[in-house]
Amino acid sequence: MARPKSAKPSKPKPTSGLDLNQQGASALLAATFEFLLKNNISKRSILEFTRKYSTQNQFGRNLRIYKELELAQENMGRIIGTWFSHPKFLDASGRPRPLTAAKGGANSIAHLVRVSGVKIQATVAVEFMRQSPCIEFASDGQLTALKRVFVLPKLSVPRAAFVVERYLETLLQIASDRKKDAPLLMERSCHVSKVDLAKAIPLLRNLERRGTAFLDAIDGDLEGRRLRRSKRKSVGELGIQVFVWKKPANNAQKSGKQP
Helix, strand or coil: CCCCCCCCCCCCCCCCCCHHHHHHHHHHHHHHHHHHHCCCHHHHHHHHHHHHHHHHHHHHHHHHHHHHHHHHHHHHHHCCCHHHHHHHHHHCCCCCCEECCCCCCCCCCCHHHHHHHHCCHHHHHHHHHHHHEEECCCCEEEEEECCCCCCHHHCCCHHHHHHHHHHHHHHHHHHHCCCCCCCCCCCCCCCCCCCCCHHHHHHEEEEEEHHHHHHHHHHHHHHHCCCCCCCCCCCCCCCCCHHHCCCCCHHHHCCCCCC
């Protein structure tokens, strides 16, 4: 009796670049939708935007308030940077001195705003500071800067939009620029998929310390290149974004993905 032939294992089909792009797009959209839903953006709003964008592609007309918020965040960052760097606002040890919300005086927020050179009212700056966890308000009316950053609570979505928009533009520019004289843009990351997160706290503290020192070192260099007035065609943004992440493996298991 003839022995039946064993079936040969089928060779896995090679994954095309289109398949990888489609899977990457699915992961990007899934992460985006999950982030928006967790920040109380309704499914209805997401679907409505998707429908309008695919048919009209005119969403840019409705971004005025968002762009104004971007500018306000940038202005507040310049104010905090001035507070941490200008000799007028530093104590003998080089730390930012407490300032008052009063309208006048060398130790006031109003004076800080004027020295920073931003076009924002001092009362608006104080109101932003009241909402920020980076600024401490004392009972005597003095304000103390806790960190050389400016963050507003409940604004995770605009902050994510700011970073993701520029990250995607950077990827496109790096992929399209093949000339030797192309702008030197940088995009890289390093990560390990399996780490004992319970023992990673010393490393996280070290990364925060070194990352903060790095950004503080180049912040002044970037700010020094700011143009006050210019009609040049080459005017645009220049910046850097640094973040450290940790992602528990059980998050991937809950969503049905392999760790």
